[in-house]
Amino acid sequence: MADPAVLAVAEHRRGELREVSFELLTAGRELADAIGGELHVAVVSGDVESHADSLNREGVDAIHTVPVGEEFDHSVYQGSVEALVDAHDPTTVLLPNSVNGLDYAPAVAESLGIPLVTDAIDVAYDDALTVTREQYGSKVETTLAVEGDRFALTIRGGEWPAATGTGEATVESFDVDVDPSDSGARVQGYEEVGGGDVDIADADVLVSVGRGIEEEENLELIFDLAEAMDATVSSSRPIVDNGWLPKNRQVGQSGKVVTPDVYLAIGISGAVQHVAGMKGSETIIAINTDPNAPIFDIADYGIVGDLFDVVPELIDDFE
Amino acid sequence: MKVLVTVKEVAEVGDDFAIEGTEIAESDLEYDLNEWDDYAIEAGVRLAEDGIADEVVALTIGPERSEETIRMALAKGADRAVRVWDDAIADSFLDVDTKVDLLEAVVDEEEPDLVLTGVQAADDAFGATGVALAERIGFEHAAVVNDLELDADAGVANVRRELEGGVEELTEVDVPAVLTVQTGLNEPRYASLRGIRQAQRKEIATKDLADVGLSPDDVEGALTVTSMYEPESESDAEIIEGDADEAAGRLAEVLREKGVEA
Ligand SMILES: Cc1cc2nc3c(=O)[nH]c(=O)nc-3n(C[C@H](O)[C@H](O)[C@H](O)COP(=O)(O)OP(=O)(O)OC[C@H]3O[C@@H](n4cnc5c(N)ncnc54)[C@H](O)[C@@H]3O)c2cc1C
Numbered sequence: 001m002a003d004p005a006v007l008a009v010a011e012h013r014r015g016e017l018r019e020v021s022f023e024l025l026t027a028g029r030e031l032a033d034a035i036g037g038e039l040h041v042a043v044v045s046g047d048v049e050s051h052a053d054s055l056n057r058e059g060v061d062a063i064h065t066v067p068v069g070e071e072f073d074h075s076v077y078q079g080s081v082e083a084l085v086d087a088h089d090p091t092t093v094l095l096p097n098s099v100n101g102l103d104y105a106p107a108v109a110e111s112l113g114i115p116l117v118t119d120a121i122d123v124a125y126d127d128a129l130t131v132t133r134e135q136y137g138s139k140v141e142t143t144l145a146v147e148g149d150r151f152a153l154t155i156r157g158g159e160w161p162a163a164t165g166t167g168e169a170t171v172e173s174f175d176v177d178v179d180p181s182d183s184g185a186r187v188q189g190y191e192e193v194g195g196g197d198v199d200i201a202d203a204d205v206l207v208s209v210g211r212g213i214e215e216e217e218n219l220e221l222i223f224d225l226a227e228a229m230d231a232t233v234s235s236s237r238p239i240v241d242n243g244w245l246p247k248n249r250q251v252g253q254s255g256k257v258v259t260p261d262v263y264l265a266i267g268i269s270g271a272v273q274h275v276a277g278m279k280g281s282e283t284i285i286a287i288n289t290d291p292n293a294p295i296f297d298i299a300d301y302g303i304v305g306d307l308f309d310v311v312p313e314l315i316d317d318f319e
Numbered sequence: 320m321k322v323l324v325t326v327k328e329v330a331e332v333g334d335d336f337a338i339e340g341t342e343i344a345e346s347d348l349e350y351d352l353n354e355w356d357d358y359a360i361e362a363g364v365r366l367a368e369d370g371i372a373d374e375v376v377a378l379t380i381g382p383e384r385s386e387e388t389i390r391m392a393l394a395k396g397a398d399r400a401v402r403v404w405d406d407a408i409a410d411s412f413l414d415v416d417t418k419v420d421l422l423e424a425v426v427d428e429e430e431p432d433l434v435l436t437g438v439q440a441a442d443d444a445f446g447a448t449g450v451a452l453a454e455r456i457g458f459e460h461a462a463v464v465n466d467l468e469l470d471a472d473a474g475v476a477n478v479r480r481e482l483e484g485g486v487e488e489l490t491e492v493d494v495p496a497v498l499t500v501q502t503g504l505n506e507p508r509y510a511s512l513r514g515i516r517q518a519q520r521k522e523i524a525t526k527d528l529a530d531v532g533l534s535p536d537d538v539e540g541a542l543t544v545t546s547m548y549e550p551e552s553e554s555d556a557e558i559i560e561g562d563a564d565e566a567a568g569r570l571a572e573v574l575r576e577k578g579v580e581a
Contacts, residue, residue, distance in 0.1 A: 013482070072488075074460075097446075099482045102438075102499075103462040106415060106451035115541035116415050118445050130545065136332045136343070136442055141550045144412070147541040184459035184493040194485040205579055229579050241503035247485070254481050262577050283577050285570065286556075290334040292549070299556040301573055303566045313567030 004062070005037025007090035009081055010055055011098055012046055013072065014190070017054055020096040020155075022162035027123065027155050028094050029059035029163065034125035035091050038062065041169070044080045045069040048173075058165030064088075065173050069180040071187055074104040079178035081108050087174070092129075097154035099254075109152035117144060118154045119272075129153075137271055138294035158276065194255065196248035203232035205262045208251055208278070210236040212267015212288065212307055216244045221311050222266065228318035234258065236268045252277035266307050270295030287311070320471055322363040322372040323431035325422065325449070326356040326392050328385035329442040341544040352388045355437025359500040361507040362467060363435050364396035371471050374398050376429055380421050382409065386523055393518035394510035400521070401425050405528040407535040414540040415447045419455050421538070422448070424531030426456050433476070434497040438463050446499075453497035461492045465501040469494070 008028040010021040025041065032039040038061035043051045048065035055063055066080040081104075085093060093112075095105045097119045109116035121141070122132035129146040131153065200206060207226040213219060219239075226233045233249065240250040251258055253273040263281035268274060270286070270293055278284070279298055286299040287307050296302045303310055328350050336347035366372035377392040377400040379385055389400045403421045411417075426434065434456075436449035446462075453460035465487070466479035471494075480488040481501050492498070510518070528535065559566045559573075 013486075018483075099463045099480065102446050103450060103460075103480070106447035106449075107454040107460070109447075110416070110419065110451040110454040116447055116451070117542065118447050134550070135444065135547075136330070137444075138550070139332050139336070140338065140343070140547050142341070142544050143546045145543045145545045147543070184496075185461055186491045188489040188491055190482075191479075191487045191489065192485055193487055229574065231579070237502065243506070253483050255485060257484070262574065262579060264574075284554075285573070292332075292334060292336070294550075296556050296558075297550060297552045298554050300554060301559060301570065302556045303559050303570060305563055305566060309563035310567050310570075313563050314571060317567055317571035 003037060004040035004088055004090045005032040005035035006092045006094050007040045007042060007081070007084060007088065008094040009077070010041060010043045010051060011072075011096050011100060012043075012051055015046065017051055018096070018098070019162060020098060020157040021055065022057065023157060023160040024094055024096060024155065025055065025057055025060055025163035026160040031092055031094070031123055031125060037091065040064060040088060040090065042066065042081065042084055042174075044077050045071065045073070052171045056167040056169045056171070057163040058167050059163060060167040060169040063169045063171045065171065066176055067173060068176065068178055072100045073180050073183050073187060074100075074107065074185060075183040076178050076180050077104045078107050078111070080174070080176050082111060083176040084174060085112060091150060093152040095152065095154045097156050101154050105152060105154050112150070112152070114150040114152055115146050115148055116152045117146060120153050120155045121159045123153065134272070137269055139292055156272065194247040194250065196246055198232060198248060200232055200234040200249060200251065201256050201258050203234075203258070203260050205229060205231035205264075206234045206251075206258060206260045207231045207264045207266065208234040208236065208268060209239060209266050210268030211238045213239070216242070219244060221308075225311055225315050228315050231262075231264070236271075236274050265295050265299070266311065268295055269293045270298065320366075320372050320432040321429065322366055322375045323426065323429055323434045324356070324359050324363045324375060324377050324392065324397060325434065325436045326360065326377050326379050326389060327353045327437070327440045328379065328381050328388035329353045329440050331441070338547050338549070341547045343547075350384065350388065352391050353437050353440050355439060355441070355500060355502060357507040358502055358504045359435040359437050360392045360395050360397060361505045362500055365505065366433075366469060367396065371469055372433075376401065376431070378403075378422065378425055380404065380413070380418060389523060390518045391510060393521045393523075394514040395508055396514065398521065400523045401429070402523055402525045403531060404525065407528055408538055411540055412542050412544050414542040415445060415451045417538045417540045418448050419451045420533060421531060422452050423455050424533065425526070426452070432495050433469070434458065436497065436499050438499045438501050449497050449499035459493045459496040460498065461490055461496065462499045463501050464498045465504050467498065467504060
């Protein structure tokens with residue numbers, strides 16, 4: 001087996017590979033081609049055989065399975081990835097920029113002594129690695145030149161298409177000396193949160209409110225609008241963090257994914273974790289005072305204006 | 320038990336801004352305490368109020384200007400603060416490794432039992448410093464914690480890690496540990512007038528590279544920003560013009576076309 005250019009590490013939860021795992025294959029293949037080498041994939045814990053089957057898509061050269069443990073445990077992941085790097089010497093360790101990815105990627109990079117760039121939205125390699133990422137709440141993009149010939153990268157979900165087709169990867173079990181029972185962070189279980197009376201995912205029209213509303217009392221304005229439009233109220237995270245609305249109203253990465261016919265974002269900036277939960281909406285409309293708010297980049301219609309001026313007028317129009 | 324809370328003064332970009340080279344024009348930036356760190360400070364101060372922590376120390380990497388921000392942490396109840404800065408790092412992009420070099424030196428001196436960091440800094444959004452620091456200093460860790468119960472006698476922190484899609488992971492973490500704190504973990508307090516007055520008298524120790532035993536060569540990062548630009552819009556949003564009345568009228572038309580009925 002040739003040395004890989006890229007070692008990508010899949011992510012799964014409760015028996016299912018997460019979508020970003022297949023996106024990693026696409027990003028990994030691109031990068032492996034640019035560097036000139038193979039794309040290897042690691043799948044750690046759980047039903048590694050069946051996951052390896054699913055991951056064997058076009059462009060994958062080899063899959064290493066580590067049949068230790070069931071669910072994500074950062075010490076098992078870290079130990080496995082470090083042992084694989086030791087054995088195969090990849091140029092790039094490619095991981096998802098997920099909550100679990102961020103629970104071990106920095107430790108892997110630190111332990112291997114290689115630079116880390118997180119939340120990449122694009123990568124290029126031309127004798128040296130260049131990574132594109134966002135800064136200042138998605139208001140600007142930057143490119144970063146990475147020094148050195150080994151690096152760790154985490155990629156943002158949804159930026160690369162999922163790999164398709166059937167691959168001809170070799171699948172090998174990898175022996176590694178890690179024991180989940182030695183772990184200093186022991187997973188006791190999982191809980192689904194955010195149930196309740198309203199399911200915002202069922203709504204055809206969502207009136208969604210963000211930090212621009214400023215005060216809890218002002219939410220009344222949003223509920224009035226929703227009533228006038230016969231719509232359901234949802235929100236961005238800060239509104240839920242403040243305890244103004246229950247968790248089941250939160251749209252985004254850690255809340256609900258919604259795809260209504262109309263999503264009206266009021267005083268929401270459009271942070272990546274918010275957009276992850278609503279970008280599939282049929283029509284997106286934004287009301288925001290900031291003409292540079294990233295929400296306008298994905299909106300179909302926008303009003304650059306003060307919600308306290310626009311929303312009362314809109315209520316009048318519908319009443 | 321001693322708790323160390325890392326805090327960062329983050330830059331926020333105003334509604335209109337100019338890019339100069341690979342930076343935002345200084346006049347278009349506003350500085351504030353990182354949102355995530357506000358929750359980390361609150362968590363630390365509550366541990367003190369509950370009699371679990373004896374001392375809460377705030378630690379920042381930042382220029383003199385950031386003392387204003389770190390005073391906020393003191394006003395909210397941190398006992399004292401340490402600020403690390405040096406002209407040698409003023410103009411470079413501080414990568415995770417460099418930050419950890421600087422933080423490690425202070426951790427070695429302070430010997431905390433628990434380190435609380437924010438999940439990410441709002442400006443760079445790397446989301447990596449806490450976990451990298453844990454690896455460097457040999458602490459356990461948990462990333463994206465939105466619930467914390469510390470059992471100091473048993474030497475464990477019972478945490479919830481907020482995963483994607485409304486799923487939380489319940490995890491028992493051995494202490495000493497680094498926890499990266501997610502917003503919503505608690506309700507950060509506002510600094511009281513009394514707190515603000517007291518903060519004026521609290522100590523902010525400043526350290527330069529030499530003080531933390533590093534040379535400019537040690538902190539030469541591996542990352543360089545080579546360009547900065549405004550992202551291209553993915554959609555062609557129709558921006559509805561006019562005063563509030565006109566714009567709302569046109570928007571109501573659009574909404575009706577899309578099937579919204581009162
Ligand atoms: C691991 C992780 C998970 C996360 N999960 C989620 C998630 O599930 N959902 C989520 O939403 N966020 C999530 N976030 C947080 C996210 O990064 C942002 O902090 C959050 O989405 C910002 O919410 P916002 O847009 O309401 O607030 P801000 O970003 O503060 O934006 C407020 C907006 O209101 C505008 N505004 C202000 N006043 C007015 C006015 N009078 N009229 C009109 N507009 C006005 C401003 O111009 C600004 O654009 C997560 C973050 C992390 C790190």
